[in-house]
């Protein structure tokens with residue numbers, strides 16, 4: 001922590017990064033990007049566009065669209081660095097991984113088990129059966145594999161899909177490729193926490209703000225609440241507590257990834273609502289509230305600003321972000337392209353607000 005003034009009513013930390021972010025594309029990208037840039041200096045940009053970002057050429061073109069959206073919002077391109085990723089498929093060639101690694105723009109490759117989540121239709125059907133050449137190349141180049149860790153077996157209960165993934169996919173994967181850097185994205189269970197804490201080798205995990213703050217009751221408070229629906233789905237309270245202990249516990253293996261995933265209001269408030277919570281707007285307010293409630297504001301900087309860059313082998317940012325204790329009211333909805341988006345916990349209030357970035 002760089003500075004803590006008064007009765008801990010302000011908190012200045014090294015400028016944070018978001019290690020798991022969905023920016024989407026086109027008009028939506030232009031709407032949501034400024035929310036991230038107000039807080040974060042860098043973000044790992046998820047590749048689950050339609051069509052997915054499967055090649056280095058596509059990742060570079062997407063990066064150019066992000067830079068154009070920054071300019072369009074009057075933001076200097078050097079204020080924000082998008083760290084691009086590739087979407088792993090059954091057909092990703094080792095040469096594509098080499099190209100990605102040599103591009104200097106692609107920082108990771110993302111595994112979506114086919115059918116596991118939003119825009120995962122082109123994802124992997126059999127990781128060790130189909131992706132060995134790509135995984136070998138990633139291990140050789142030190143290119144991290146980012147994992148949406150849920151099995152898709154319809155026989156497995158929705159709430160158990162992360163725990164079952166550890167046994168069926170994560171353990172065999174890491175036995176076959178022990179030097180591969182792996183980030184277990186958006187973990188939601190005590191099994192996920194325990195695995196990441198105890199496993200050997202280069203493993204880490206991101207944790208969202210919503211999984212730190214809420215349990216699955218939020219989905220059903222007085223009725224079905226589509227804006228609380230994301231994947232992996234919110235779990236029971238014991239899991240939420242394990243996540244808070246992991247995030248605030250001082251282990252360098254856990255770091256910030258919002259998984260901010262905007263969907264238009266009409267596709268959330270729907271008979272078959274999309275999975276994803278919009279948290280980019282108030283990410284640091286949400287995380288600060290979670291850390292404060294746990295009495296561990298002193299650990300926010302490591303989680304938000306230091307552990308992620310260390311795992312990715314990047315320097316920490318030079319700038320700072322200052323948060324102030326005070327009521328932050330979450331707006332009911334925001335414009336998003338030609339539609340609107342409802343931020344997580346719309347209408348509620350948080351205990352911290354972002355005061356300044358420098």
Ligand SMILES: NC(=O)N[C@@H](CC(=O)O)C(=O)O
Nearest residue numbers: 022117118230231261275276
């Ligand atoms: N988290 C979500 O519920 N949705 C994400 C996809 C993902 O990260 O799994 C999305 O792209 O909408």
Ligand SMILES: [Zn+2]
Nearest residue numbers: 117148231232
């Ligand atoms: Zn995911």
Ligand SMILES: [Zn+2]
Nearest residue numbers: 022046259261
């Ligand atoms: Zn995501």
